[in-house]
Each structure stands twice: as structure tokens, then as C-alpha cells.
Amino acid sequence: MSSGNYPVDAFYVAPSVGFDVLPGALLRYRSAALPTLGRPYQAWQLVYASRTGRHSPIPASGIVVAPPTPGPDSAVAVYCPPFRGLGGRCAPSQVFTDAAPDPDLRAVSAALERGWIVAVPDGQCLGVTGLGPHTFLAGTDAAHTVLDLARAARTIPDLDAAGAPCVIWGYADGGRAAVWAAESQPRYAPALDLRGVAAGAVVADPGGLVPRLDRGPWSGLVLAGLIGLSHAYSHLTIDHLFTTGATAAIAHASGLDAGQILDSFRDHRLATWCTRADPWNDHRWQYVLTSEATGAQIPAVPVHLYHGSADALIPVEMGQQLYAEYRLMGAEATWRDYDTGHTGTAVAGAADALDQLTEDLNHLPGHPRPPAA
Template sequence: MTDPAAPDGFYSSPALDFAPRPGEILRRRTVSTPHLHGASRAWQLVYATRTAFSAPIPASGIMITPHTAEFARRSPVLVYCTAFHGLGGRCAPSQLLAGEGSEPETRFIATALERGWTVAVPDDPGLGMTGLGPHQFLAGRAAAHAVLDLARAVRALSELDSAQAPCAVWGYADGGRAAVWAAEQQPRYAPELDLRGVAAGAVVADPGALVAEIDGGRWAGLGLAGLVGLSRAYAHLPVGHILTDDGHRTVQQAQELDAAALLATYRNQPLGRWCERPDPWNDPLWRYVLANETSGRVAPQVPVHLYHGTEDALVPVAMGRGLFAEYRSLGVAVSWREYATSHTGTAAEGAADAITSLASYLQHRPNIITRPAPPSPQTT
């Protein structure tokens, strides 16, 4: 009998000495998704991607085809980005969607499958793969690369006729952040993808402002998770200088926890408890890191649908309104919808409009004005 607590060899990290192409499939296996309504065949994938600073790294995800036979091949591809699942542990979406089907966002994925779309769900960078953690939470460029490279991997899967398939991206909360970063990075990082549009709800557009807002409250565990995730993403910088000895021990413990454990363990505990100063986000080095993680500085070349709840107690609606205004000022084809409900309520209530927007985007190729860009090592 297989020990459920034993490491899964499929998710062991392969050596990338050969510098694989971003999106290249390194490992794959078929899996069952019996609890996912509308699903047909599914594959767990390990594929090549890049960190925020262009280093090759393996990532994992899952790809699911719709049950409707006429759409099983040549169907549009939706990359669905889940909300924050944790820094470590067995909480990767590609694992939760298979077997017992305990992924909390299953209903949104099922809705897309019912549309006849192929759905690809990336695990967050550093999550799922053995030995690569913790998850690089809040690192926008790394998340964008994982999203776009999974779309590339789907195009390369031999069982599908998806090489020319149009694609879209959808996400909420941290998943919404990954979605807009993918839209911003796509023209330079993955220009060959036929990206048609993006839907993103409750986007964490300014992590620095959010961390200061939630510090010491019920969501304080997410602030600590952001410190851990960005420390991993910016490991080439001495970002750990702000931590006390107790802080280093706390970080070591936190990087093994899923979202529920992080929120329960560190509720109402300010970051200053583990740092040399009470406001670590105001440290000059961390100000640089957090400023570098602000969305809305680059114009997506595809339509974007943003939505947010006016009663959102986690991500203030003003943050979403600000991103909408930034995109409008950049000339992006952006739409906006508010819902008079909470963070969780908006995820459910806004799904129908998000799907409708995505369906419209997938039917029409956007009128893109191509802007020349200098060569980038990320696209080689």
C-alpha cells in the first residue's frame, strides 16, 4: 500500500543543466479528476519556466480537457490561476484537483470546462515541486512566467491540437495578480502566444500597501507569507537583514505551512515581532522590492476585465480602482465591475461576468499595435 505521506517522485525537481526552453515539458502523467464536473482527460505536468530574474526552474501544473467530444481538440485554452494556497505542504492545485478533488476553486474550473475550454492550472512558483520552496508569494514576474510557460506547454502536448489555439487567463486575489502580471509580461516574454484577454478579481496591485494594511490583524499571516515569498524571489539581495534570530526561526517554520495554517498560527501578530524594526516594509531595501512588485506600470496589449467587492476586508476596493485607473491612463481596453459584497462573496458573484468577458475575448482577436522591444534572454 502506498504511503499517502510519502513524497511523490513525480514532483521531484529535475536538474536543468541543459537549459530547457521555457514551456518545455520535462515530465508528464495522466491523472484522474473524478470530482471535477465537465472534465475528460487530465495530465499533471512538470515544465520549464524562469524565475523573476531569468534563471531556469521547473514548475508543475495540471491540464484538463472538457468532456464535450466536439471541443476536446482545438478548444480554446484558459489558464486558471488559483488564489494563495500556502507556502508549502501538500496544497498545490495540481495535486488537489487529482484524486480526492479537494481543490477549493473546483467550481470555477468546472464552469470553464462546461464552456468547452481546455483548462490549465499552474502551481505557484516553488509550490508542488520538491526542494524548490517556499512558494514565491507576491513575486509577480515569476508568477507571470509560470502562467505563460504553462500555456506554452499545453500547445506542445501531442494529444491535443492546440498549437494555434487562442488562450485567456483568469484569476482572483493572488491569482488575479498572476493574471494581470501575465498580461503585462506576455508581449515581451511570450509574444507567440495568441493571448486574447484576461479577467482578474481583487487584484493585489500594490503589495507594500496591502502588507501595511493587514499587519497585526486577522490576515497578518499573509504579511509574513509575503515576506517569506519575496525573500525567496529576491534571494540575490540581502533582504533577510531585517530579521531577528527569532524571525529566522519563524520564517523557517512558516515556509512549510499552507494558507489555513499560516492564518491560524500568525493571526494578530505584527511583522515587527520578528524584525529589527516595527515597520519592516519601510526598510529601504524592502521599499525597493515592494515598489518593483507594483502592477499597472506596463500596458497589456489585450483586453482586461477587472472586478472587486466594495466590502472586501482583505484587499481594499481602492486598490482595484487604482489599477483600473492606471490601465485606462495607459490606453488598455479595460472594463470594471464592482459588487456590494465581501472578498469571498465577490469571487463567487463575479465569476459569471468574468466568464462572459473571457468568452467574448476568445471569439475576437484583439487589435494589437505591435511595439518593438529589444531582445530578451527570457525569450531564448
């Protein structure tokens, strides 16, 4: 059997997961090598139990990388990468083991240099065979996948990390996953010792972003978002707007990585595949897109938000609005903007984000922070 041009790896074949299996339970793991890191780090590919946004049991996959000799005081940092695709072989836990360098390994390396154990989720319905397409933009799905990987990583038998504190870091769609995890953690994983979250270029309001990106260089992301949300909200049959002619395009896109999606659907309009020119204004889609806006719950941990003032993909105003909402809600939030674009901010903001997370880890929950200088 094969998936695309790659043979099916039995490790990633979806195991059966029932309601009796706790979220975050480690279902299987194996050692892995990351040849491009250039250092003797330890790594493990994981399949673990999680929950969908509707709380149905589902397996998920990811990868955990640790320093050669992590100490008992090591923290677990979950790094949430930007959108990598809807299908095919683009899951971090699989691609990181290739000989070719991967751009997200730069962030992983930066976190490893802090002495942390780094866990990277593949994303719900990505990585594990037969579950796709990836539920791109579905916030609760992403949050559960992130929080359950943090729980699973701490139980790897080869690590002494059972009581390790955790932080979460992400950018773009990964930043969205990070803030959804921050908002979901008090209810979904209250026992997890989460200390802080850093999130850059957060897609806080997908409904406000879709019309901006339609028929432009990023229009493939709009189609990918509709496909991902249609999968996550399949119980609402929100694919009612897709035309019969859209079937082939959707099936094709569902097996592509991010680069292929952007190349294949550049400058397209949703009207090409939908029965109306503004599908985002359909009442069912308005419900979904409204449900996918961040800021509905108060994070219990500090959240550091950052954004590029010249971001042409995700407007900086979206991040500023989320920061303002968090402050009004009484959440502990900080903000930093950079005089650069989307890609530049991912690089420029990394060190500051890691510094903030380091400070969060050094601060004991329940103790007041010293006043800012």
C-alpha cells in the same frame, strides 16, 4: 523519503533545467483522475520549464483538464487560484486528485463548461519538490509560471491544441498573477496567442497592503509575503531585518498551506520577527515593494478587472486605481464592482469574467471591436 506526512512523488522531483531548454517546454506529464469533478474529463499533471523573475531556468508544475473530446477550436484557459500556501501538499496539481472537494475546482468546472481546456499552475517553487518556499507576491515569477504553463499545455501530445488561443483568469493573488502575465506577455511570450485576461480583487500594491494587514486576522499573509519575496529576491539579501528568533517561525511557515498560516500567525505583528516595527519602510524593502506594484507595463490584450466594494482584505480602491492607470496608459480595460465582500465577489464575479473572456476569444486580434451598446 517523505515530505510532511506524504511520501515523495518521484514525478515532482525537480529535474535539471538548463538555459538550452526553452520556457514552456514540457518536461514530463502523466494522466490524472479528478474524482470530485463528477464528469469524465481528461486530466494531466505537468512538469514544465519556466524562468524565475531573474530569468534563471527553473522547473514548474501544474495540471491541465480538458473536456472528453476537445475540438481543434478549443481554447486554453489558465486559471490562477488564490494563495494556497508556501509549502506542504497544497499545490493544485496534487490536491485536485484527492477525493475531498477543493474550492478552486468550482472555477475550473465553470471554465470547462465553456468547452475550454483549463490549465492551473501550482506557482513557482510550489509543487516541485525541493524548490520552496513558494515565491508568494513575486509578480514576474508568477507571470512566467502562468505564461509558460499556457505554452506547455498546448503541446500535450494527447491534445490537438498547438495553435489554440489563450485566456487567463485569476482571483486575489491569482488575479495578481493574471495581470502580471498580461503585462509581461508582450516581452516574455510574444508568440502566445493571448486574447484576454480577467482578474478579480488584484493585489496591485503589496506595499500599501502590508501595513493594513499587520496585526490582524490576515497577518499571516504578511509574514508569508515577506517569506515569498525574500526567496524571490534572495540576491538582495532582504532577510537582513529578520531576527535570530524569527528563524524557527519562518521555517515553520515555509511548509504550511494558506489555512495553516492564517491560523498559526493570526493577530501577529511583523515586529515580532523583525528588528524594526515598520520593516516595510526599510530602504531595501521599499525597493522590492515598489518593484512589485502593477501597472508598470501596458497589456496588449483586454483586461477585465472586478472587485467587491465591501472587500475587507484587499481594498476596492486598489483595483480602481489599477483600472485608472491602465486606461491612462491606453490599455483596453473594463471594470465591474460588486456590492459584497472578498469571498462573495469571487462567486459573484465568476460568470461575468467568463463572459468577458468568451467575448475576447471570439474577437480576432487586430480587428476593431464593435462600439459598446
